Each structure stands twice: as structure tokens, then as C-alpha cells.
Amino acid sequence: MKFTKEHEWAKLDGDIVTVGITEYAAHQLGDVVFVELPANGSKVAMGKTFGTIESVKTVSDMYAPVSGEVVETNGELEGNPALVNESPMDAGWIVKIKVADSKEYDTLLSEADYKKICE
Amino acid sequence: MNKTPLCAVHEKLGARMIDFSGWYMPVQYASIIEEHNAVREAAGLFDLFHMGEFWLTGPDALKNVQKIVTQDAEALSDRQIAYTPMCRPDGSIVDDLLVYRWNAEKFLLVVNASNIEKDYNWIKSQLSGDVKFDNQSNNTGLIAIQGPQAEAILQKLTRQRLKPIKFYWFTSGKVLDVECIISRTGYTGEEGFELYYPAEHSEKLWNALMEAGKDAGIKAIGLGARDTLRLEARLMLYGNDISDSTTPIEANLNWTVKFNKGAFTGSDVLKKQKEQGVSKTLVGFELGKGPAARHGYPIMKDGKKVGEVTSGTMAPTLKKNIGLGYVPPALNAIGTVLDIEIRGKNYPATVIETPFYTRARS
Known part of the structure; x- marks a missing residue:
């Protein structure tokens, strides 16, 4: 699993990267009340926004950790956005991206480097 | 800090x-x-x-309170409290506050934290006669x-x-x-x-x-x-729903403006607004499922901007998105459908009765 400085995690499986927000980010945001997801098939670019996440108090952009095509979004979040708080690293995942270039994934932060950012 | x-x-x-x-x-x-x-x-x-507490005491305390706030402090009993705006001569709201009446010669004014200095200076500039004014915040x-x-x-x-x-x-x-x-x-x-x-x-x-x-x-x-x-509960937040550029009549706080007590700071303009109407009025609305309305988002009607959201949130008790904002009076009827522009997209919002939530009274 890799991380971004925008507090997202990314997990590569074959050529599909699953993306979510980190435990730290979920805690900082507080109760998530809405997740605006990209459409299936839409193209995303590394470092560019692909959606927004709203807590009671705040609205935050989410940035694509890698470039590629959105192949699946977490439909559960529509009815139950609090899943992001309950299980940010697992059931609260946000999108799956079919990567264009797996080298991008290798440039993301390791868990140790990400932890340093959060300190 | x-x-x-x-x-x-x-x-x-x-x-x-x-x-x-x-x-x-x-x-x-x-x-x-x-x-x-x-x-x-x-x-x-x-x-x-962080809230501000000012004491106004002395033989002319009541007279001064009557001049600076829109509520009628003479109609209050001792140990009664009024929620009230405090206006400038042009009707704009300096702050909203609570007035605690001990007796005709002793009042406590409770003001917003963000306005303590502004309010203190404003009230001081308005005072006359035999009165002591003390910031105990x-x-x-x-x-x-x-x-x-x-x-x-x-x-x-x-x-x-x-x-x-x-x-x-x-x-x-x-x-x-x-x-x-x-x-x-x-x-x-x-x-x-x-x-x-x-x-x-x-x-x-x-x-x-x-x-x-x-x-x-x-x-x-x-x-x-x-x-x-x-x-x-549709309680006003100063700096959002009311401000230096809104009046109590525009904010639908008419119940706090007591014209029959005689002239007070702002009464001429407010009376005129009450009689002749206002150009903007505060309404409550609800949005469907989706993103929440937030302070500053444009309120649209037929593709044109007609106002701005002053407050908005997902309402935890009501479990829906609600908000307040100023619109022209022609668009204030219950059931009017407006759009809220959120990140470049329009989301329909319906004007509804406020307060959004009222507790069941025992």
C-alpha cells in the first residue's frame, strides 16, 4: 500500500489501484456526510482532483494518486457516507482506477514516509 | 490567540x-x-x-438601552431577558445580543465574541446622561x-x-x-x-x-x-445570516423590532422597510440528497444569480441538507424552487417553513 501527501491511500492489484482516504484524514475530517464520486469511465490524472468529500463542517477535494480510468466507485457511500469514518482503509474505499502507467504508483509515499507527514 | x-x-x-x-x-x-x-x-x-458581557448601570440605563436596541426594554419585567438586534441609523445590524434586565437602572448586555470591541466602541458612542458602562468580558x-x-x-x-x-x-x-x-x-x-x-x-x-x-x-x-x-432552530449567526449589511427587517426579525416604544437608533429606516418593503429577505430552504449548501454559495433562479447562501449544513436531527440565504421578496413563498450552485453545478432547493426544527414542548 502507498500513500499521498493529500492523505489518500492507494493499493495496486494487477493494473487496478484502489483509492481511499487515510485513517488520519478521516479522523481530521470528522463525520463524512457526502462523497461526490466521479463517473465510471472518466479519466483522472495524477495529482488532479477527481471528487470531493464533505464532512459536517468542511468540503475537501480528493486528488487522484495515479492517472488512469475510473472503473468502479464505491456505491455504498451514497447511502452510507459514514463508512469512510468507520472503515477508511477498507469498506470505505472510494474509487478503483485502471492505471495508465504503473511507474506512477511506484513514486507514491511509503507508509513510513507518510507517517512522518502526519506527525 | x-x-x-x-x-x-x-x-x-x-x-x-x-x-x-x-x-x-x-x-x-x-x-x-x-x-x-x-x-x-x-x-x-x-x-x-469568549462571549462578551457589558454592564450598563445608573439612573439613565433604561433610557440608553431603549435607544441602542430594537427591543423594548421597558416592557421587560425585572429578571427578564430579550434577544435583540442593535442597529446603526441606517438600520444595519451592529450585533445581535441578549439584554438582561435587573431593574431600570441595571442591565447586562451579552454580545458576540467577534464583535466585543466593535460593540463596546459603538455603545460608548451612543450613550448619554448618567450611566456607567463596563466591559466585564x-x-x-x-x-x-x-x-x-x-x-x-x-x-x-x-x-x-x-x-x-x-x-x-x-x-x-x-x-x-x-x-x-x-x-x-x-x-x-x-x-x-x-x-x-x-x-x-x-x-x-x-x-x-x-x-x-x-x-x-x-x-x-x-x-x-x-x-x-x-x-x-433558525437562530441567527452574526457574520453569516446577519451582518453590517443586513437589517432586522430583511432578516425577518420583525418580532424583535418594537416601533411602539418610540424612536431608537435605526427606527426611521426600519419603519420605512417594514412599510414599503425590502429588496432582499432571508429564507430557509432544503436541498435534496447530495452536497450541502455552504456559506457564500450562489442562489440561482432561471440561470441567474438572485442571492447567496448565508448558512448551510447537513442537519443531523432532520437528516437532510438545509440552509438560509437572502433572495428577492418575490421568491420567498414557501414551495418556491430555487437552485444552489455548488462547484459549478445547480442543485434544486425548495423554500420551506422555519425554524427547521422545533422541540416538542412539554
């Missing part, structure tokens, strides 16, 4: 602290939604030390206990009988051994009390209330839930 005497207590409770107009304040302890629900269902405790602690269990919890700590204190009335008495002003007021739409006391007793009172409310499920409440609670 200014700190309240309870700062260390908040940090110990794990609060996330933010800068709220120069004050280092808890925005949430664990979850805004849980804190919100605790106040609606049980009880919540708020540290409001730094010495006065303020804790609110709100929720259906608030009275039972507070009653454990005071011999003063709370039941006879009516809504928007106060008494003075001891809580533990601390002399307090005990006021049945609040900013949540729920039953509850606000306690004013010498600030050095903050920690003792806070801890005793938390302990007394433990079994009832009392929680410490941050500014996040304070905002969602007050918005459901």
Missing part, C-alpha cells in the same frame, strides 16, 4: 481546537453528529467564555448546559429551584458555592440554561456539571455542533 480558562480541559478531552475569530476554541471533541444528538436527546455542555465565565436533561442535571448542583424560571428569564443563585446568574436561555433550540459567574470558577463548575450529567449521557459540545444545532 485568546484562550478560555477551560482550554486545558478541552485539550484533555481530545478536542480539535481551531481559531474562532481570535479565540482558541474546540470545534469538535469526537463527532459533531454525536455531540449534536447528545444535546437533542440528553444534554451537552458548552464553554462560552475577561472576568466573566459562561457555561451553557442544553438538552432535555439539562434542568435535572443542573438542579443537582444548586438549591435554587429551577423549574419556576421561565424561558428567557433569569435568577441569581449559587451553583455549588459559586454565585451565578442562572438564565433559561440558549442557542440550540433545546431546553437549557446558561450560567454566568466569576471566570476563576470555570473548571470547578465544568467538572461538576460533567460529573452530575454522566449517567444522563452529557457530552462536551464544540463549535461544530453549536452551529448545526442553532441552524436547525
Whole structure:
């Protein structure tokens, strides 16, 4: 699993990267009340926004950790956005991206480097 | 940044602290939604030390209060409280405040933290005659206990009988051994009390209330839930829903403007607005599922911008997106469909009755 400085995690499986927000980010945001997801098939670019996440108090952009095509979004979040708080690293995942270039994934932060950012 | 005497207590409770107009304040302890629900269902405790407390005393105190606020302080009984705007000659709102009447020669004015200096200077410039004006904000602690269990919890700590204190009335008495002003007021739409006391007793009172409310499920409440609670009850937030560029008539606070008491600062303009109408009026709306409306988002009608959202949130009790905003009076009818522009996209919103939430009265 890799991380971004925008507090997202990314997990590569074959050529599909699953993306979510980190435990730290979920805690900082507080109760998530809405997740605006990209459409299936839409193209995303590394470092560019692909959606927004709203807590009671705040609205935050989410940035694509890698470039590629959105192949699946977490439909559960529509009815139950609090899943992001309950299980940010697992059931609260946000999108799956079919990567264009797996080298991008290798440039993301390791868990140790990400932890340093959060300190 | 200014700190309240309870700062260390908040940090110990794990609060996330933010800068709220120069004050280092808890925005949430664990979850805004849980804190919100605790106040609606049980009880919540708020540290409001940052609010401003001014005393106006002397033979001409009443005359001066009558001039500076829109409410009628002469119609108040002793120990009664009024919520009131305070306006400039052009009708714009300097602040909204609570006026506590001890008697015709002694008043307490409770103002917003962000406006303490502005209000102090404004009021000072308005005063005349034999009156003393004293800013006691730094010495006065303020804790609110709100929720259906608030009275039972507070009653454990005071011999003063709370039941006879009516809504928007106060008494003075001891809580533990601390002399307090005990006021049945609040900013949540729920039953509850606000306690004013010498600030050095903050920690003792806070801890005793938390302990007394433990079994009832009392929680410490941050500014996040304070905002969602007050918005459901359509209580104004100065700087959002009312400001230097709105009047009480535009904000639909007509019930706080008492023209029959005689002239007061702003009365000419406000009377004219009441008789001839206004160009913008504050409405409440609800949005469908999706993103929440937020302060500053454009309100649209037929593709044209007609106003701006002043406050908006997902409402935890109502479980829907609600908001307030100014629109032309032609668009204020209940059922009118507007659009809120959110990140470049329009989302339909319907004008609905306010308050959005009213507690069931016992």
C-alpha cells in the first residue's frame, strides 16, 4: 500500500489501484456526510482532483494518486457516507482506477514516509 | 490567540481546537453528529467564555438601552431577558445580543465574541446622561448546559429551584458555592440554561456539571455542533445570516423590532422597510440528497444569480441538507424552487417553513 501527501491511500492489484482516504484524514475530517464520486469511465490524472468529500463542517477535494480510468466507485457511500469514518482503509474505499502507467504508483509515499507527514 | 480558562480541559478531552475569530476554541471533541444528538436527546455542555458581557448601570440605563436596541426594554419585567438586534441609523445590524434586565437602572448586555470591541466602541458612542458602562468580558465565565436533561442535571448542583424560571428569564443563585446568574436561555433550540459567574470558577463548575450529567449521557459540545444545532432552530449567526449589511427587517426579525416604544437608533429606516418593503429577505430552504449548501454559495433562479447562501449544513436531527440565504421578496413563498450552485453545478432547493426544527414542548 502507498500513500499521498493529500492523505489518500492507494493499493495496486494487477493494473487496478484502489483509492481511499487515510485513517488520519478521516479522523481530521470528522463525520463524512457526502462523497461526490466521479463517473465510471472518466479519466483522472495524477495529482488532479477527481471528487470531493464533505464532512459536517468542511468540503475537501480528493486528488487522484495515479492517472488512469475510473472503473468502479464505491456505491455504498451514497447511502452510507459514514463508512469512510468507520472503515477508511477498507469498506470505505472510494474509487478503483485502471492505471495508465504503473511507474506512477511506484513514486507514491511509503507508509513510513507518510507517517512522518502526519506527525 | 485568546484562550478560555477551560482550554486545558478541552485539550484533555481530545478536542480539535481551531481559531474562532481570535479565540482558541474546540470545534469538535469526537463527532459533531454525536455531540449534536447528545444535546437533542440528553444534554451537552458548552464553554462560552469568549462571549462578551457589558454592564450598563445608573439612573439613565433604561433610557440608553431603549435607544441602542430594537427591543423594548421597558416592557421587560425585572429578571427578564430579550434577544435583540442593535442597529446603526441606517438600520444595519451592529450585533445581535441578549439584554438582561435587573431593574431600570441595571442591565447586562451579552454580545458576540467577534464583535466585543466593535460593540463596546459603538455603545460608548451612543450613550448619554448618567450611566456607567463596563466591559466585564475577561472576568466573566459562561457555561451553557442544553438538552432535555439539562434542568435535572443542573438542579443537582444548586438549591435554587429551577423549574419556576421561565424561558428567557433569569435568577441569581449559587451553583455549588459559586454565585451565578442562572438564565433559561440558549442557542440550540433545546431546553437549557446558561450560567454566568466569576471566570476563576470555570473548571470547578465544568467538572461538576460533567460529573452530575454522566449517567444522563452529557457530552462536551464544540463549535461544530453549536452551529448545526442553532441552524436547525433558525437562530441567527452574526457574520453569516446577519451582518453590517443586513437589517432586522430583511432578516425577518420583525418580532424583535418594537416601533411602539418610540424612536431608537435605526427606527426611521426600519419603519420605512417594514412599510414599503425590502429588496432582499432571508429564507430557509432544503436541498435534496447530495452536497450541502455552504456559506457564500450562489442562489440561482432561471440561470441567474438572485442571492447567496448565508448558512448551510447537513442537519443531523432532520437528516437532510438545509440552509438560509437572502433572495428577492418575490421568491420567498414557501414551495418556491430555487437552485444552489455548488462547484459549478445547480442543485434544486425548495423554500420551506422555519425554524427547521422545533422541540416538542412539554
